[in-house]
Amino acid sequence: xxxxxxxxxxxxxxxxxxxxxxxxxxxxxxxxxxxxxxxxxxxxxxxxxxxxxxxxxxxxxxxxxxxxxxxxxxxxxxxxxxxxxxxxxxxxxxxxxxxxxxxxxxxxxxxxxxxxxxxxxxxxxxxxxxxxxxxxxxxxxxxxxxxxxxxxxxxxxxxxxxxxxxxxxxxxxxxxxxxxxxxxxxxxxxxxxxxxxxxxxxxxxxxxxxxxxxxxxxxxxxxxxxxxxxxxxxxxxxxxxxxxxxxxxxxxxxxxxxxxxxxxxxxxxxxxxxxxxxxxxxxxxxxxxxxxxxxxxxxxxxxxxxxxxxxxxxxxxxxxxxxxxxxxxxxxxxxxxxxxxxxxxxxxxxxxxxxxxxxxxxxxxxxxxxxxxxxxxxxxxxxxxxxxxxxxxxxxxxxxxxxxxxxxxxxxxxxxxxxxxxxxxxxxxxxxxxxxxxxxxxxxxxxxxxxxxxxxxxxxxxxxxxxxxxxxxxxxxxxxxxxxxxxxxxxxxxxxxxxxxxxxxxxxxxxxxxxxxxxxxxxxxxxxxxxxxxxxxxxxxxxxxxxxxxxxxxxxxxxxxxxxxxxxxxxxxxxxxxxxxxxxxxxxxxxxxxxxxxxxxxxxxxxxxxxxxxxxxxxxxxxxx
Amino acid sequence: xxxxxxxxxxxxxxxxxxxxxxxxxxxxxxxxxxxxxxxxxxxxxxxxxxxxxxxxxxxxxxxxxxxxxxxxxxxxxxxxxxxxxxxxxxxxxxxxxxxxxxxxxxxxxxxxxxxxxxxxxxxxxxxxxxxxxxxxxxxxxxxxxxxxxxxxxxxxxxxxxxxxxxxxxxxxxxxxxxxxxxxxxxxxxxxxxxxxxxxxxxxxxxxxxxxxxxxxxxxxxxxxxxxxxxxxxxxxxxxxxxxxxxxxxxxxxxxxxxxxxxxxxxxxxxxxxxxxxxxxxxxxxxxxxxxxxxxxxxxxxxxxxxxxxxxxxxxxxxxxxxxxxx
Numbered sequence: 001x002x003x004x005x006x007x008x009x010x011x012x013x014x015x016x017x018x019x020x021x022x023x024x025x026x027x028x029x030x031x032x033x034x035x036x037x038x039x040x041x042x043x044x045x046x047x048x049x050x051x052x053x054x055x056x057x058x059x060x061x062x063x064x065x066x067x068x069x070x071x072x073x074x075x076x077x078x079x080x081x082x083x084x085x086x087x088x089x090x091x092x093x094x095x096x097x098x099x100x101x102x103x104x105x106x107x108x109x110x111x112x113x114x115x116x117x118x119x120x121x122x123x124x125x126x127x128x129x130x131x132x133x134x135x136x137x138x139x140x141x142x143x144x145x146x147x148x149x150x151x152x153x154x155x156x157x158x159x160x161x162x163x164x165x166x167x168x169x170x171x172x173x174x175x176x177x178x179x180x181x182x183x184x185x186x187x188x189x190x191x192x193x194x195x196x197x198x199x200x201x202x203x204x205x206x207x208x209x210x211x212x213x214x215x216x217x218x219x220x221x222x223x224x225x226x227x228x229x230x231x232x233x234x235x236x237x238x239x240x241x242x243x244x245x246x247x248x249x250x251x252x253x254x255x256x257x258x259x260x261x262x263x264x265x266x267x268x269x270x271x272x273x274x275x276x277x278x279x280x281x282x283x284x285x286x287x288x289x290x291x292x293x294x295x296x297x298x299x300x301x302x303x304x305x306x307x308x309x310x311x312x313x314x315x316x317x318x319x320x321x322x323x324x325x326x327x328x329x330x331x332x333x334x335x336x337x338x339x340x341x342x343x344x345x346x347x348x349x350x351x352x353x354x355x356x357x358x359x360x361x362x363x364x365x366x367x368x369x370x371x372x373x374x375x376x377x378x379x380x381x382x383x384x385x386x387x388x389x390x391x392x393x394x395x396x397x398x399x400x401x402x403x404x405x406x407x408x409x410x411x412x413x414x415x416x417x418x419x420x421x422x423x424x425x426x427x428x429x430x431x432x433x434x435x436x437x438x439x440x441x442x443x444x445x446x447x448x449x450x451x452x453x454x455x456x457x458x459x460x461x462x463x464x465x466x467x468x469x470x471x472x473x474x475x476x477x478x479x480x481x482x483x484x485x486x487x488x489x490x491x492x493x494x495x496x497x498x499x500x501x502x503x504x505x506x507x508x509x510x511x512x513x514x515x516x517x518x519x520x521x522x523x524x525x526x527x528x529x530x531x532x533x534x535x536x537x538x539x540x541x542x543x544x545x546x547x548x549x550x551x552x553x554x555x556x557x558x559x560x561x562x563x564x565x566x567x568x569x570x571x572x573x574x575x576x577x578x579x580x581x582x583x584x585x586x587x588x589x590x591x592x593x594x595x596x597x598x599x600x601x602x603x604x605x606x607x608x609x610x611x612x613x614x615x616x617x618x619x620x621x622x623x624x625x
Numbered sequence: 626x627x628x629x630x631x632x633x634x635x636x637x638x639x640x641x642x643x644x645x646x647x648x649x650x651x652x653x654x655x656x657x658x659x660x661x662x663x664x665x666x667x668x669x670x671x672x673x674x675x676x677x678x679x680x681x682x683x684x685x686x687x688x689x690x691x692x693x694x695x696x697x698x699x700x701x702x703x704x705x706x707x708x709x710x711x712x713x714x715x716x717x718x719x720x721x722x723x724x725x726x727x728x729x730x731x732x733x734x735x736x737x738x739x740x741x742x743x744x745x746x747x748x749x750x751x752x753x754x755x756x757x758x759x760x761x762x763x764x765x766x767x768x769x770x771x772x773x774x775x776x777x778x779x780x781x782x783x784x785x786x787x788x789x790x791x792x793x794x795x796x797x798x799x800x801x802x803x804x805x806x807x808x809x810x811x812x813x814x815x816x817x818x819x820x821x822x823x824x825x826x827x828x829x830x831x832x833x834x835x836x837x838x839x840x841x842x843x844x845x846x847x848x849x850x851x852x853x854x855x856x857x858x859x860x861x862x863x864x865x866x867x868x869x870x871x872x873x874x875x876x877x878x879x880x881x882x883x884x885x886x887x888x889x890x891x892x893x894x895x896x897x898x899x900x901x902x903x904x905x906x907x908x909x910x911x912x913x914x915x916x917x918x919x920x921x922x923x924x925x926x927x928x929x930x931x932x933x934x935x936x937x938x939x940x941x942x943x944x945x946x947x948x949x950x951x
Contacts, residue, residue, distance in 0.1 A: 216835050216873075278835050278873035279895075322878075322890040325788035325814070332814070332858045338686045338725050340660030352790070354893040356835070356873060416793050416902055421873050421895040424790075440669060469890055470787060478769055479662025479686065487763040505765060510660045510688075518748070518770055524763065551763075569699065572748070608762075614750050616768035619666050 071123075071173060071180030072110040072145065076101035078169030080192040081150065086231050089199035091297040092160055096196055097152040098138060100169060100186065104145040108173035112140040112149035121170035123179035129172035135159065137167055137196075142174065155198055163231040166195045202227040202237045204291040204299035211310035215280040215356040218273050219310045221261065225291040225299065226268035232294075236265035239272045240290040245305055247290040249298050260287050260310075265294060274310075279358035279421045281367075282314035282459065315356050316461035317368055319453050323352035323424075324468035326375060326451045334439065335431070335449060335472055340479035340510035341588060343430040349373040349408075349451040350426050353463065359415035359423035361458050366415065366423070371408040371455045372399040373427040374465075377436050377474075378447040382467045385452075393432035393585050404429055425455065434512045434582045437476040442513070443581075443622040449474050479511030480579075480617045487595050487613060494603040498596030499560040501552060505615065507579050509589040514625035515579040516618045517593060520572040521548040524611035531569070531612060544605035546597070551613070554594045563596055572616065581625040659689030661751055663769045668709075668730050668747070670856070671776040672783075674820040679732040679856055683771060685749065686725050693754035694719040702745030702773050708732050709747070709773070718754055730771070738777045747771040783819035786880055786888040787858065793895070793902045796871045803917045806866035807896055808907045809844070811878060814860050817853040824852035827881040828863035832894060837875045842867060847911065866912045871898040 081097035084090040100112045113121050117134030124130070128139055143149035149171070169188070172181035187194040206224035213219045227235035240247055244257025253259065261272035270291070287308045291299040298304055328335050329346030337344045353359070353368050361367045376385035377395040385396035391404060399406035408427035415423040438444045448471035455463045483506050489498055509515050524546040525534035539545040552563030555577050567573045575593060582589045593615070668681045687694065698715045700706050712729040719726045730747065750768040792810040799805070809830065817823055828846040833839060846863040853859050863880075876894040880887045910921065 277871075318893070320890075320892045322789050322888075322892050327788075334665075336664045336684060338662075338664065338684055340662045340686065340688045342688070350788075352893070354873075354895070416897065419871065419897045419901050420793065422791075422793075422893060439665060441667070470785075470888075472787070475665040476667070477662060477664040478666035479660055479664075480767075480769075481660040481688075482765060482767065485765055487765065489763070511662050511664075513666070518746075518768070521763070610762055610764070612752075612764045612766055614766040614768050616748055616750070616770050618770040619772060 069108070069173070069175040069178035069180050070105050071182040072102035072104040072108070072171045074100065074171060074182060074184060074186060075103050075146065076148070077189060078112065078114070078186040079188045080196055081152075083191045084196035084198075085191055086164075086197050089163070089197035089229075089231075089295055090155055091199045091295055092201060093154070093156045093297075093300075095152050096138065096155050097150055098140075098167070098169060098188075099148055099150050100171060101146065101148045102143075102171040102182070104173050106173070106175065107145050108175050109142040109144055110149065110171050110173045111142060112151045113170050113172060114138045114151050114153075115168045115170065116166065118168040118185050120183070120185070121172050121181045123172040123181045124174065125179045126174050126176050127179075128174065129170065129179070129181055134168075137165070160198045161200075162198065163200070163229055164195045164197055168194070197231060199235070199293065199295040199297055200227070200229050201297050202235070202291050202293045202299045204301040204303045207289050207303050207306060207308045209287070209308055209310045212313045213276050213310070214313045214315050215276050215278040218275045220271050220273045221287070221289060221308055221310075222269065222271045223263075223289065223291055223303075224269055227293045229293070234267055235293045235295070236267055237270055237291050237293050238265045239263040239270035240292065241272050241274065241308070242288045242290065243286065245288045245307075247288065247298075247305070249290075249292055249296045252292065252296065260285075276312055278356045279419065280312045280356070281360070281362045281418060282312050282357045283362045284309045284311045312357070314457065314459040314461055317353050317355040317455045317457050317463040319351050319353055319455060319463050319466040321466050321469040323350075324451055324453050324466065325350050325470070326449055326468065326472040328472070335435075335474040337431060337433055337435065337475075337477040337479075337512060339433060340481065341433055341585075343432050345430045346428060347375070347431055348426050348428050349375060349453060350424065351451075351453045351466075351468075352422050352424050353455040354421045355423075355455075355457060356421060357457070358418045359420050360418045365458070366410055367457050368410060368423055368425070368455050369458050371410075371425045371427065371453060373406055373408060373429075373451055373453045374398040374400075375429065375431075375449060375451045377438065377444060378450050378471060379444060382450070382452045382465065386465065394434055394436050394583055397429060397431070399427070399429075425453070427453070431474075432585055433477060433479065433510060434585060435474055437512050438473050439475050441619070441622065442476055443625050445622075448472060474512075476513045476619060477511035478513055478515070478617055478619055479509075480515055481508045481510055482506055482615060483508065489595070489597045492597070492599045494599050495601040497560050497598030500557045501554050501560060501563050501594035501596035502557060503595040504592040505595065506590045506592050507577060507615065507617065509579045509582050512581060514581045514620040514622070515577070516620040516624075517575040517577050518572040518616040518618050519553060519566060519575055519593070519613065520569045520616075521551055521566040521613040522568070522611045523547055524609040526605060526607035526609055528610040528612070534611065542600055542602045544603065546600060546603065546609055546611075548611075550600060551595065551597045553596075555591070557594050560596045560598060563594070566613065569614070572614075574618070576620070576624075578620055578624040659687055659691075661688075661767050661769065662686045663749065663771065666769065667772040667774065668732065669772070669774045671742075671778065672781045672818065672820040672855070673732065673734050673738075673775050673777045674780050674855075675734055675738050675777065676736040677734050677820050677855060679734070679775070681730045681732070682727050683730060684725055684727050685719060685769075687719065687751075688724070690719070690722050690724050693721050694751050695754040697750045697752075699748050699750070700745065702743060702747070704741075705732075705738075705743040705773075705775065706745070708734060708738075719751075732775060734777055740777050740779070742774065742776040745773040747773060778820070780821045781819040782821055782823045782882070784815050784817045784823055784825070784853065784882060784887065786813055786825075787816055788814040789878070789880075789888075789890075789892065791876070791892055791894060793897060793905065794867075795897050795899050795902050795905050795907060797866075797868055797907070798899050803913060803920065804868070805908050806868050806912050806914075808912065809865040809867055809876075809894065811846075811863045811865065812860055813863065813880060814858065815853055816858045817855050820855045822852050822854055823882070824861055825850045825863065825880050825887065826883055828865065829879045829881070830865050831877045832867065832869060833875045833877065835873045835875060837891075841874065842869055847908075866908060867896065869896055871896050 119133035242254035246255030
């Protein structure tokens, strides 16, 4: 007090002096007033101190003062660290954070506390504050003054069952003697303001698919799933079906394993459909299912990420008629027989087998394991050339008969892998010499030879028995033999003859057509050495050469006079012997030619007369086969 | 005649009879021949045209090739004999050990041959190349007759489709904004049954889904299909573009001969994903659609054309300048 009085006194006198020098006239009245007031005040103060001030007016005075703790002050208002709103809610189970910055004048550390109601926060000395009422959503760690505090909480549990949740933020220090909370509550601003919104996981209680399916069909997964959140008008759910257990919610997609199917976003019970492509191997396929809502939160039930395998059926293979071809052993052209009286090997039936499960099975082996084929003259028809007993060397070769020796194999390299449906097959088989010809002039010229094929896959499923749309001709095969290599007329005197014709030669049919004969002969003499060699002998009287016309022939043992005269090579004679076509391989058709000779009376030279007759087989008219 | 002369004559006759009887009796042998045959036993065609050449391969076969066999060929074809020739000649040997011998009979029709039918025969006679010189009795030579029936007519255009195959193919691919379609290669085994160079004129394909319920694409061949010489059989290829993705389809193909259909049928078509078929070569620029080709022209052709025009203008200006200087 005394110091204050003296300070006031000094200021007064300084002012007084200033007034007197500046405005002498006006200031005089003011000076008088002020001096009076000052004087009265001085007297009052003097009296007071005389009464109150201890008698001991020495230099040593004891003073004391208590300055109380003050709460931290907001420097940056509390906000949701990441917007948690209706449009961008916080997925339940994730961390929800709030941030703020406060400064404490005492440099005390502080806490950011988030409460569910605005009833304030209760500070505690040397301890974190608590919410005065309601629920504590979150509290930060002790934070240095002027640095940002972050209060985080996991949003798991029943505490966060509501969608919309108001929050109130307070900052408090933990002063050891007088902790304080700032009375001002903060609720954020803009998009990060209270309330925070929790998005709840969808429910997922069942999954099924409508497999197994065939390649080319669709498999559909159906989930029993929904979402209870309504704040956005009702959340949608989506079903993802992944090939591996690698769904990535953040990208709403399956991982590197790939995707089978994805549903559209629906309010409940989504379905996802996958079209099984052709080809697809017949086996079971893993299919991991996921339900996720529109906020990228997946379900948490046991069905989530479960394996709803689907199966692809085995389907029977097919064969295109246009791909079946009957191929000669030479690789092109008509079918030709080349072995008299026996089989000719190496004919082929080639065709393409298609399997919608792929030509390669899931083990990397052949999907098609066997194939069979039948080859037949078209007039026989497929239905009459299927079983073993239908076998007929003339017209029907069913692979069901082991004697047919039909061997079918898949052509090496014809299946290019699991993405291919096709493989080509070749069946190799022999034909007997008497297989019916179908070329022009034959008995069955209006027909051809056809092949039918059938394939079987590794599950035993069979294709239909498919007939080729185009066939092939089987050519006539003129083949024969004779059992003798010479004609013996016996011993005859000049003028004698074989009467009736008795010497025979046979013509044995060894091909697939009927035969007649064309015959011609040569002049005979004792020095015959080759064709026409006796004609070089000058013998106008015919004493040592027997001309060809002295030989006669017939189809039966007729009299010499009734036989036909043999001719020379320039104009062969035809004998309509009509050897039929051989129909049984064990019994070759044969017919005899009867021969006779007359030794001219003019012959004078005795000896062994030789010559050569040529028996030429000629295809007979098919009516005689 | 005196008695002595009569006796001498009788003795001579008896001796002759005895001798000849002895010798002729033992000429009868019974050794079987091996089988011999020919296929086909004809040269037949009704589609020769003037100036054309026709070949017929005939297989000579035998079942027991234990020795060389000599073959002699003789022809009797009135009016056309000179047209016929045999590649082996009229005499040749079928060697020991060889069971089959193909010979080719060629018919070269003169350019002024009358339009008519010619018939006849070609005979093949076989005999041992090294016959026994015993020469007893009448030996038998075996022969086979090739019937000849050819007809000279005006030009005939015809072929048959013996077989079809579809080569493996991949789906199309997109490069630099241009779509290069997949290439379907339809391999056709064609027999030219006419007497003129001919073959498929056009191939069309309608491609359906695997159930053959929906028509997905129609396409035609982009290449010139090889034509065949008459009377030949050969594989020819039709190339058709497809824009369909990998998958399995059913293709209905139609092979044309002119305005007529030679063959129409269905076949499975499997298109593999890109890069999965070894050795596959797809379309290049020739397979682009018209719009893509226009793009190429626009991107490459127009600037190139403008550049050429610029060059021409510059050259002309330089020439004009030189002219003024002179």
